[in-house]
Amino acid sequence: MKNREVAKLLEDIATLLEMKGESRFRVVAYEEAARRIESWPEPIEEVWKKGKLREIPGIGESIASKIEEYLSTGKLSYLEELTREIPPEVIQLTAIPGVGPKTAKLLYDQLGIKSIEDLEKAIAEQKLRQLPRLGAKSEEKIRKGIEMFKKQSGRMLLGQALPLVEEIVGAIQEKSGVTKISPAGSIRRMKETIGDIDILVASSVPESIMKIFTSLPQVREVIARGTTKSSIVTQEGIQVDLRVVEEASFGAALQYFTGSKAHNIKLREIAIKKGFKINEYGIFRLDNDKRVGGEKEEEIYETLGMEWIPPEMREDQGEIELAQEKKLPVLIDIDDLQGDLHVHSDWSDGVTSIEGMAEAALSRGYKYLAICDHTQSLAVASGLSPEEIWERRKEIEQWNQKRKELRLLDGVEVNIMSDGSLDFPDSELDKLEVIVAGLHSGLGQGEEKITRRLEEAMRNKYVQVISHPTGRILNKRDAYQVNREKLFYLAKETNTYLEINSQPERLDLGDSDARRARDLGVKLVISTDAHDSRSLDYIRYGVAQARRAWLQKEDVLNTFPLEELWEFLYYKKRAK
Ligand SMILES: [Zn+2]
Ligand SMILES: [Zn+2]
Structure with a gap:
């Protein structure tokens, strides 16, 4: 499926348009289209063949015709035209934290910078601080951004590595019939990011296993081929090492x-x-x-x-x-989960209908699913007003009347504003069943302000869960400045639950934070924050994170049956 590939082209167009200073509206249109296509559940080439590209929300005539051109010819003339003005290498500079499209363009125009090496040299010569709009402070920020970029590049997300390793293991098993085969290394420990992938096989015919491994369609390059160990690089540029050992070892x-x-x-x-x-x-x-x-x-x-x-x-x-001492905890297992308490639907920025999300949750064996669309202040994510929530409620109620096997919960993910207030009135929150609150803006504030905003949200008796509590984006953005210890104590004091967000690039809270929070008596929620039905699968990354945090079933709210869940959800609201 080419969804990721097409999304990347649209993202590049958005970046180039922003560099050119085009209207924010056009830039956002391309960004939005890229996001939709990336998370669209069907392969984009099939949607195109069925002539249904224009039915994807956010894909208008102009973008649809560009996708058609690319899928039928393998070329995109509009992108080629744009890169005639700005070389494509300049786009890559925007992968450095702290370098936006406008800055990248400025660096190229004024100093001819096209690569990280160019940029490092210019920083060493203190050239950036002399540019308009930049100063010594920005120069330092970009220098740190390069450090972060270098530290992380080469490490891939668990959410990319795990499906890949499963594909390779499955293919080797199918072709060779081996039964003892397993990933090893950090991927078996389910670390949030992975350096390279190790696979181990037991076989008495290592030559034939190596032959199968090195000729898989996923292989771009064979780096080494031996009788006990071979290494390949996949099409995505990821190194995979395979070792064959004797059964007895x-x-x-x-x-x-x-x-x-x-x-x-x-x-x-x-x-x-x-x-x-x-x-x-x-x-x-x-x-x-x-x-x-x-x-x-x-x-x-x-x-x-x-x-x-x-x-x-x-x-x-x-x-x-x-x-x-034979006292290991019984770690939480994916089968312990009874539902997901934070997903979006196409009422806000999701791509799947409420019914589609419900069907997908049902097929996972869930008993409940909280639809938590964004609220009004997040215009970029089509946040809902109280009137729209009221409309949406009818759809939720319809399902609940018809289908008793899965209870849909009427929820929202409210935005915590820069002053700590919520973007939805208490009188409306009172009518809802699940209230998740999170920071989506003003993330650059200092520690005291950020912590105070979260405190204020937690002191609101309607707020049950804090979503993605530290705001980190793996390989891209550090956590915002929050006093974690204080956050955990406040969560305990106010009976607010903290989320382990299962999105592969978030995994927030991370393992050590989640473990510390639990040790301080905080209950956690493992949610997917899914914006499409496929992403309900992300739950396994959240569960992996919880296991790395040594969490047990009873530490996690959504392992409880619905009747007990209500008690937890309404505890604050009922307390005096
Ligand atoms: Zn959020
Ligand atoms: Zn969300």
Whole structure:
């Protein structure tokens, strides 16, 4: 499917138009179209073949004809025309945090900067501070932006890596019939970003596995091909390493290559104290070198007198000690979830109808789903007025009357304004069932202001959940300045729940924040913030984050059945 590809072209057009100083209206039209297409549930080429491009909201005649041109000829003359004025390399500068399209254009026009290297050189020579609209402060901000960009490039989101690894593992399994195959490394530990991908296979015919692996359609380049290890680069430019081991060593190798490094170091120390040695081939007695296990990962932990430790916990943060005492927590599982408490519909900036979202939730076995469209101040996200919410309510009620298997909850995601007030009156919030509140603007304020805004929202008795509590966008934007410790204490004090937003680029709260919040007595909600029916699948990334935070079922609100959920949701409103 070419949705991402087409969306990228439209994004480039938007960036170039903004550089040229075109009207905000035109720029936003392209941005909006890109976003719609990227999250559209059907492949865009099929929508085009059916002649239904213009039925996608936000796709007017002019954009539709450009998509048609691209899909039928592979070319986009409008984009070519734009890049005649501004070279395409300049677009790449906007990937640096702190460099917007206007700044990139200015840097190109005034200093001829076309690459990060050019930019670094100009900063070293203090040339940026002499430009109009920029100053020493902007120069420093861009320098930091480059640092961040370099640190993160090369690390991909879990949400990109996991589907890719599953595809590759599935293809190898299908073609070879191997049964013992697993991702290892940070992807098995479900870290929020992944460096490169490791896959482990047990087989007695490594040559044939390597042949299958290196000739997969996903492969762009074979970097190394050996009998026990091969490395490829995928079409997307991601490195995947595959190792083949003997069946008898599969568990030991899986343990070894899953890491983390800190976890394995501690494990090896314990092994030595107990008279054992562990490596990628197995677990051995130190005195006579006799092999005592290694086919299954569990054998390693058992031999050392421990419970098997879930990969998400293997970071040497106390899990080994708990495993020795046989006191590991039972981590939350995706099947524990009974519903999703934050999704959008096509009433605001989502692309799927309420009914479409409900059907998708039902097919996941959910018992409830909260439709939390944006509210009025977010005009860019088609936020709803009280009148529109009233109209939308009829549609929600219709479903609830007809379909008893899944309860739709009438909700909103209100915006916390720069002064801490909400963009929806209390009298209207009183009529709604789920109220999620989040910061979507004024994110550059200082710590005291941001924290105060969140405090004020939490002190509102109607606000039940704070969405994406730190505002981070992985690989793009740091969290806003919020005093986290204070945020968690306030959440506890005001009985407000904090979200683990499952969008792959958010995963907010992250693992250590979620763990700290839970330890302080805060309850969490795992939500997808889905804007289309497909994205309900993102829940697994949120659950992974929760497992890395050591959360158990009872720590998470949406594992409770509806009757108990009501108690939690209305607790604040009812309290005096
Ligand atoms: Zn939001
Ligand atoms: Zn949202």
